[in-house]
Amino acid sequence: MVQTDLSQLLAECSEWRQIMRNYREEFQDSKKALQSMCRNSLSRNQLQEVEHFDNQFHIQLINIHDLKQEIKLHEKALNGEGAEHNEDLFARHEHLLDQFITLENTLQGLRSEFQEFTNTTAC
Structure with a gap:
């Protein structure tokens, strides 16, 4: 059961990192x-x-970049020995989820604001 929990946490980390990579690419292009x-x-x-x-x-x-690095370190800790018995890792995962959601909301707001700017500005 615990192994399933760890694999789920690792899958979430992988998904978060991919989403952050997509945002990075989008904002580099926007810049x-x-x-x-x-x-x-x-x-x-x-x-x-x-x-x-x-x-x-x-x-x-x-x-x-900073959040991706934190997630990567967390993934390494989840892959480490004894991870299945480390409650701190589960708490850290929840904290990273909160950071991820907060940053994603900020990024979505910036995306919308920039789209509005580009739609209304004729440079």
Whole structure:
């Protein structure tokens, strides 16, 4: 039974890391698109928004990297000896789930905000 629990936790970690990789790729592409889409002269407000998105993409790419690394370390701990008897690992997993959900909500908000910006801004 415990082995099934560990395999489930490992599967969740793998899924979270894949989702974070997908966000990383999306935001790297969005950052490039932001740089290339606004080569014409921009209003002061547009420049501020471009700077805001550039900063947010940078910050969130760091957050994605950091969470992926934490998940990877957690996966290694789950694969270690005695993991099935370590309640701290289960608590750590729950904490990582909370971090994952929080970051994903932030990333989805940034995605929506950027899509709205690109739809309304003719650079």
